[in-house]
Each structure stands twice: as structure tokens, then as C-alpha cells.
Amino acid sequence: MPIAPVSPGDYDFLCRLLRERLGQDLGPEKEYLAESRLGALCHDKNLPGLGELFNQVRQAPFSPLVEDVLESMAIQETSFFRGQNTFHTLKTVLLPEMLAHSNRGLNIWSACCSTGQEPYSLALLIREHFPLAHKVRILATDFSPQALKRGQAARYSRMETVRGLPMELRQRYFTEFQDGNFLLHDVIREMVEFKKLNLLDSFAGLGGPFDLVLLRNVLIYMPLEVARDALDRVRRAIKDTGCLILGDSETILGKSDQFQINERGLNYFRPKLSKPESSAVEKP
Structure with a gap:
């Protein structure tokens, strides 16, 4: 039976919930997305419709059902080596520079890592092109327990491994099972540490400061205002010699004055050196 459309009041409530809990702006005219994703949740929970779903969420705003709603609405789009230009820059510019000037290893943070393809892509890149690099720590965080569970399992479908992952890397670092899934080898899995983190929360317990933040x-x-706050706190978690990488379509313009604009037009940004090194780690 088709799900009834979401009411204007329930949609407004959902938008406020996502903004307050995840810092995510769903925006106008995305009712179809709510109906599609939460309609599936209603089916899984044997709820008659979206109206009853939101009634229960309002009555118990910190219940497991609310976490399910947030999980359903979160953006989890990811793939191996997503953004080829970024990984080319990492391989040819950023990682060689960082490794050449660091005798203490590298501390890397992949924020909002979803199901793990980004941090594992970093690990594969380092293993393949910088095999002598030592003491490389890759921290992968996400707010979603389900996404983190999948990332830690490192078991991906054929479609997930086809997207962005070169065939030779799949053959070298994955084991294929009869069900068509692929398991990443321990030599790569052990390079990545997963941790639950909502970007609205403090970064103090992450083990920074970091050489590189994605x-x-x-x-x-x-x-x-949420983006500005996040960038301010990310700056405090990055070393003065470190680097921040954003998505291909993203910019810091209008969001932060604490990073240098990249004159090459690429999507990585180095901190402005206007603060003392002692404040590099955020206080709780």
C-alpha cells in the first residue's frame, strides 16, 4: 500500500530535527525524499504511516526510533576513491610533502566516513605508493552506528567494489565469497580506526591534532552557521602544518577565514598561522 504524503507540519518537524541533531539542512521541496526513506522505515517497523511515525518521535524524542529516523535521512553516498582529483593530489603533492617533513608518522582523520570506503581508499593509497611510511594512523568517524558497523566489517558488494576501485586493487586486497561479496584484507583494515562521532559534538577525544583532515x-x-562552527573546530584540530580537504564542489569562502585560499584552484586548504600551536587541540 502506498505511503501517504508527509504533512507540512511533519515535514517542518523533520527539518528541525535534522538540523538540531545532525546539523543537516534538508531544505525545501524534499518531501519526496522523506516519503521514500521514512516510508521504508514505517514498513520495517509495521507502522501505518508517516503520521504515526512522527507522533511516536514527538512523544519520545530520544528513543531508538528517532535514531532510526536520523539513520534513514542521513546522506551516506560514498565509493572507493571518490573524487579522483583528490586522490591524485594526495598521491602526488600532499602525502609526499607530509611524509618528507614528518618523522613522527601521520595522523589522518576521515570525517563522516559513512561505510568506510574513503578511509580504506586512503589506506590502499598509502600501502601501494608509500610502503615505507610508518606510524600512519587513519581515524574514521561517523554518527551512524550502522555505517560504522559496515565499515569495520569491511565487507562490500560487487557493485560497491566496482565503483571507483581499480580491478588490480580488488584482486590484490580483497577476498571474494560465493555470495558475491568481497572482504578487505586485514593488512588494510588494521590501518583504519573507526569511532562514533556527530560533527556537532566536541572533537577533543579524537587524538588530534591531525596532519590531514578530510x-x-x-x-x-x-x-x-553550522558549517562555520564546524570549520572553526576543525581548524583547532589541525596542525599548523596540516591540511584540510573538502569535496570537489565545496569551498571555505564565506564559511571560514582561518584557512588559506588555494591559488591552484584545488580543494585543499592549509591553515593560516595566526594562532599559537598550544591551542591546536580542542579543549573539552
């Missing part, structure tokens, strides 16, 4: 395809879904 915050890709996240700011475009944030209201301006």
Missing part, C-alpha cells in the same frame, strides 16, 4: 561533501548539507 571533510568531503559534508558542508554542502549544513546551514551556514
Whole structure:
């Protein structure tokens, strides 16, 4: 039975919920997205419709059902080596520079990592092109327990491995199972540490400061004031010699004055050196 359309009042409530809990701006005229994703959730929970779903959410705003709603509405688009230009820049410019000037290893943070393809792509890149690199830590965070669980399992469908992953890397670092899924080898899995984090929360317990932070395809879904706050706190988590990478269609213009504009027109940004090194780690 088709799901009834979401009411204007329920849609407004959903938009406020996403903004308050995830810092995500759903925006106008996305009712179809709510109906599609939450309609499937209603079916899974044996709820008669969206009206009853939102009634229960209002009555228990911190219940597991609310977490299910947030999981359903979160943007989880990802793939291996997504954004080829970014990984080319990492391979040819950023990682060689960082490794040449660091004798303490590298501390890397992949924020909003979804199901793990981005941090594992980083690990594969380092393993393939910088095999002598030592003490490389890759932290992968996401607010979604389900996404993190999948990332930690490192088991992907054929379609997920076809998207962006070169065939030779799949053959070298994955084991194929009879069900058509592929399991990433431990030598790569062990390079990545997964941790639950909502970007609205403090970054103090992440083990920074970081040499490199990837915050890709996240700011475009944030209201301006939320994006500004996130970038301010990301700056405090990055070393003065570090680097921030955004998505191909994203910019810091109008969102932060704490990073240098990249004159090459690429999507990586180095911090402005206007603060003391002692403040590089955010206080709780």
C-alpha cells in the first residue's frame, strides 16, 4: 500500500530535527525524499504511516526510533576513491610533502566516513605508493552506528567494489565469497580506526591534532552557521602544518577565514598561522 504524503507540519518537524541533531539542512521541496526513506522505515517497523511515525518521535524524542529516523535521512553516498582529483593530489603533492617533513608518522582523520570506503581508499593509497611510511594512523568517524558497523566489517558488494576501485586493487586486497561479496584484507583494515562521532559534538577525544583532515561533501548539507562552527573546530584540530580537504564542489569562502585560499584552484586548504600551536587541540 502506498505511503501517504508527509504533512507540512511533519515535514517542518523533520527539518528541525535534522538540523538540531545532525546539523543537516534538508531544505525545501524534499518531501519526496522523506516519503521514500521514512516510508521504508514505517514498513520495517509495521507502522501505518508517516503520521504515526512522527507522533511516536514527538512523544519520545530520544528513543531508538528517532535514531532510526536520523539513520534513514542521513546522506551516506560514498565509493572507493571518490573524487579522483583528490586522490591524485594526495598521491602526488600532499602525502609526499607530509611524509618528507614528518618523522613522527601521520595522523589522518576521515570525517563522516559513512561505510568506510574513503578511509580504506586512503589506506590502499598509502600501502601501494608509500610502503615505507610508518606510524600512519587513519581515524574514521561517523554518527551512524550502522555505517560504522559496515565499515569495520569491511565487507562490500560487487557493485560497491566496482565503483571507483581499480580491478588490480580488488584482486590484490580483497577476498571474494560465493555470495558475491568481497572482504578487505586485514593488512588494510588494521590501518583504519573507526569511532562514533556527530560533527556537532566536541572533537577533543579524537587524538588530534591531525596532519590531514578530510571533510568531503559534508558542508554542502549544513546551514551556514553550522558549517562555520564546524570549520572553526576543525581548524583547532589541525596542525599548523596540516591540511584540510573538502569535496570537489565545496569551498571555505564565506564559511571560514582561518584557512588559506588555494591559488591552484584545488580543494585543499592549509591553515593560516595566526594562532599559537598550544591551542591546536580542542579543549573539552
